[in-house]
Amino acid sequence: MAGYTLKAIRVMRNMSQQDAAKQLDVSPDTLRSYEQGKSFPDVPMIKKIEKLYGITYDELIFLPEEYGETVKEVT
Numbered sequence: 001m002a003g004y005t006l007k008a009i010r011v012m013r014n015m016s017q018q019d020a021a022k023q024l025d026v027s028p029d030t031l032r033s034y035e036q037g038k039s040f041p042d043v044p045m046i047k048k049i050e051k052l053y054g055i056t057y058d059e060l061i062f063l064p065e066e067y068g069e070t071v072k073e074v075t
Helices: 006-012 017-024 028-036 043-053
Strands: none
Touching: 006 028, 006 043, 017 028, 017 043
């Protein structure tokens, strides 16, 4: 498996942000912050993410906070 962002792997697992956040025992806002690269999970949370999504840390791509400023939206 190649690297995937948190959002991509969540979508691939057919999970809503709300459902994933509930299973990870965090708020949807916290999960959104992880997915957008505004904050990063600590090691215990990474372990929960690995278990929930069935992936390893090496397969995850964490986006930098300025990602949205450097990528143009395709219209």
